[in-house]
Amino acid sequence: MKNPVLETIASRRSIRSYKNQKLTKEQIDTLLTAAQQAPSARNLQPWHFTVVQNRELLNEISAEAAKVIGQDTGDIFHGAVFAIFLSGDSSNKWSRIDCGIAVQTLALAAESMGLGSVILGRPDPVFTGPRADYFKQKLAIPATHSFAIAIAIGVPAGTKEAHPVEQNRVSFVN
Numbered sequence: 001m002k003n004p005v006l007e008t009i010a011s012r013r014s015i016r017s018y019k020n021q022k023l024t025k026e027q028i029d030t031l032l033t034a035a036q037q038a039p040s041a042r043n044l045q046p047w048h049f050t051v052v053q054n055r056e057l058l059n060e061i062s063a064e065a066a067k068v069i070g071q072d073t074g075d076i077f078h079g080a081v082f083a084i085f086l087s088g089d090s091s092n093k094w095s096r097i098d099c100g101i102a103v104q105t106l107a108l109a110a111e112s113m114g115l116g117s118v119i120l121g122r123p124d125p126v127f128t129g130p131r132a133d134y135f136k137q138k139l140a141i142p143a144t145h146s147f148a149i150a151i152a153i154g155v156p157a158g159t160k161e162a163h164p165v166e167q168n169r170v171s172f173v174n
Helices: 004-011 025-036 054-068 096-111 132-136
Strands: 047-052 083-089 116-120 145-154
Touching: 004 096, 025 047, 025 083, 025 096, 047 096, 047 145, 083 096, 096 116, 096 145
Parallel strands: none
Antiparallel strands: 047 083, 083 145, 116 145
16 A cells, blocks of 8 residues: 555664754754644643754763663764653653654654654663753753653664564454
């Protein structure tokens, strides 16, 4: 079946190499509009989006992640100069799932716009480690929220082949 949404889903890759090129205001606004249109449980929209366009801050977060987990993780943003951190309302038991839906919406929107993305859980130790409060404040994460997931987005410097689809991951129950 030929369908542009299905084609976008099929062509999306986790990009781990980006050009040093900033996104335009129009691109950023389009991405954020798409993210905020994602569905959420009971339409509570329990998320908060923190947009980071500061490469030095992304480097600081990468370094802190390596320090907290005790191993060199390299640049967890893979050279991207733009990232969005999603935090969820800590009192909402569905907020992490809702943030996951929103980040996938961002990834598909980025792909449809000719941008690359990689969804990131690797910043998580930064927000649970000894300097968590510092980074929560630095990223303007509301006091009522906790880090859920992040996404790096940018102009891809390369791509990769599609991953193989694992067989036997579906059961039909009649």
